[in-house]
Amino acid sequence: MDLPQIDITKPSIARVYDAGLGGKDNYEVDRAILNAILEQSPDAMLAARDNREWLIRVTRFLAGEAKISQFLDLGSGLPTAENTHQVAQRLNSDATVVYVDNDPIVLAHGRALLAENEQTHFVAGDLTDAPALLERSDIDRYLDFSQPVALYQIGTLHHCADPEAIREFMRVYVDALAPGSYVAISHFFDPGSGEDSESAQRTQRLLTNSPMGSGFFRLREEIESFFAGLDLVEPGIVAAAEWWPDGPRVRPLVRPQRLIVAGLARKP
Numbered sequence: 001m002d003l004p005q006i007d008i009t010k011p012s013i014a015r016v017y018d019a020g021l022g023g024k025d026n027y028e029v030d031r032a033i034l035n036a037i038l039e040q041s042p043d044a045m046l047a048a049r050d051n052r053e054w055l056i057r058v059t060r061f062l063a064g065e066a067k068i069s070q071f072l073d074l075g076s077g078l079p080t081a082e083n084t085h086q087v088a089q090r091l092n093s094d095a096t097v098v099y100v101d102n103d104p105i106v107l108a109h110g111r112a113l114l115a116e117n118e119q120t121h122f123v124a125g126d127l128t129d130a131p132a133l134l135e136r137s138d139i140d141r142y143l144d145f146s147q148p149v150a151l152y153q154i155g156t157l158h159h160c161a162d163p164e165a166i167r168e169f170m171r172v173y174v175d176a177l178a179p180g181s182y183v184a185i186s187h188f189f190d191p192g193s194g195e196d197s198e199s200a201q202r203t204q205r206l207l208t209n210s211p212m213g214s215g216f217f218r219l220r221e222e223i224e225s226f227f228a229g230l231d232l233v234e235p236g237i238v239a240a241a242e243w244w245p246d247g248p249r250v251r252p253l254v255r256p257q258r259l260i261v262a263g264l265a266r267k268p
Contacts, residue, residue, distance in 0.1 A: 006104045011212045013159055014077040014103045020048045025078050025105055033212050040206055041199065047240075047256040051186050054240040054262045055154050056082050058184050061244070061264070062150045063091040068182060070149040071097040072139075074127040075156035079109050084152070085120040098142050100125045100133065127156060128165065130172035148180040153226075154262075158188040159214040163222055174229050177267050183230055186240055186262040190217035200259050223261065230265035237263035 008027045019026040019034045037044050062068040069092055073084045076099040085097035096119045099110060110122030121142045125133045133139060143149055151173055160166050174183065190200040200217035207215025223237055235243065240262040241253055 006108075011210070012103055012105065013212065013214070014101070014106050016212065017048060017155070018078045018080070020045045021052065021080055023078060023080060025109070029211070033207075033210055036206060036210065037203070041203060041256050043254045044203075044256045046254060047260040050240040050257055051155050051260055051262070052080065052082075054186060054243055055084065055152070055184075056087050057244055057246065058262070058264055059084055059087040059150075060091065062182055062184075063088040063095055066150075066182065067092075068148055068150045069095045070143050070147065071095065071152065072143060072149055073097060073099045073152040073154070075153065075159075076101050076106065077103075077155070078106055079112070085117075089117070089119065095119060096142055097121070098123060098139060100127060100139075102126050127153070128160060128169055130169040130176075134172070134176050145176055146178055148178050148182070150182045150184065151177065153183070153185045155186050157185060157226060158216050158218065161214065161216060163218065163225070167225055167228065170226050171228065174267060179267055181267045182233075182264055183227065183267070184262070184264045185223070185226055186260060187223050187226075188215060188217040189223065189239075189259050189261040190219055191258075192219050196255055196258055199255055203259075217259065220261075223263070227263065227265045230267055233264045233266060237261050 009029060011029045011033045015026040015030040016033045019030050071084055071088055088095040088097055098121045100123045101107065102124060107124050123136065123138050125136065127133065157166050191197050204215060204217045220237060238261060239253055239258055240260050241257050243262050
């Protein structure tokens with residue numbers, strides 16, 4: 001795998017997220033974005049943790065209850081505790097997990113993931129170019145698209161500016177999936193009115209006007225449109241922390257936690 005040069009003069013989505021989760025694979029330019037977010041919203045990293053914990057719960061459901069044994073994790077980001085392959089393979093030792101990303105530092109860590117076992121793979125690719133990605137021989141070699149696959153867009157689509165382009169490439173992905181497949185999406189959320197909406201719009205302005213240049217909060221109807229052709233699994237699109245939590249809630253969600261939603265849908 002030929003790795004492109006890591007540019008530490010520009011922030012990386014994966015590295016900013018890594019900094020927020022307390023990781024070590026980030027640089028000053030990434031931490032500057034994180035600090036700007038925290039200055040505006042001190043509890044913002046609770047949303048990042050909720051998003052990560054939801055990935056763990058949804059993977060447990062898919063590998064366990066739904067008996068899915070193939071996972072395509074798009075825009076997977078930097079490895080942290082409890083990655084998709086670790087959660088899935090704990091429940092199903094035969095589960096195959098393919099990670100896709102185009103961030104140079106993520107690609108470098110992909111080599112370490114490749115070494116873990118024969119069912120974990122890493123592919124360099126652009127998740128927004130679904131036709132090119134699905135035509136790649138390495139994806140086709142690892143995953144059997146005649147059988148159900150769980151496709152992840154976890155914390156990715158809110159970094160794509162054009163919702164119509166998202167609907168188009170998601171349509172390509174869904175068309176390629178076998179019946180019984182699942183799609184998992186988490187996304188920044190704008191409730192459309194009230195103080196939460198005002199906060200969402202302020203954070204969007206901060207992110208999109210920063211060197212990172214992306215971070216779009218969308219209305220529920222728009223997020224639902226990314227699941228076109230699929231049947232949402234209960235409880236539908238809800239705050240990530242409220243999607244089948246591991247136990248009773250002991251305190252109310254704070255605002256940033258209400259502004260990251262998640263959903264899982266099945267292809268009939």
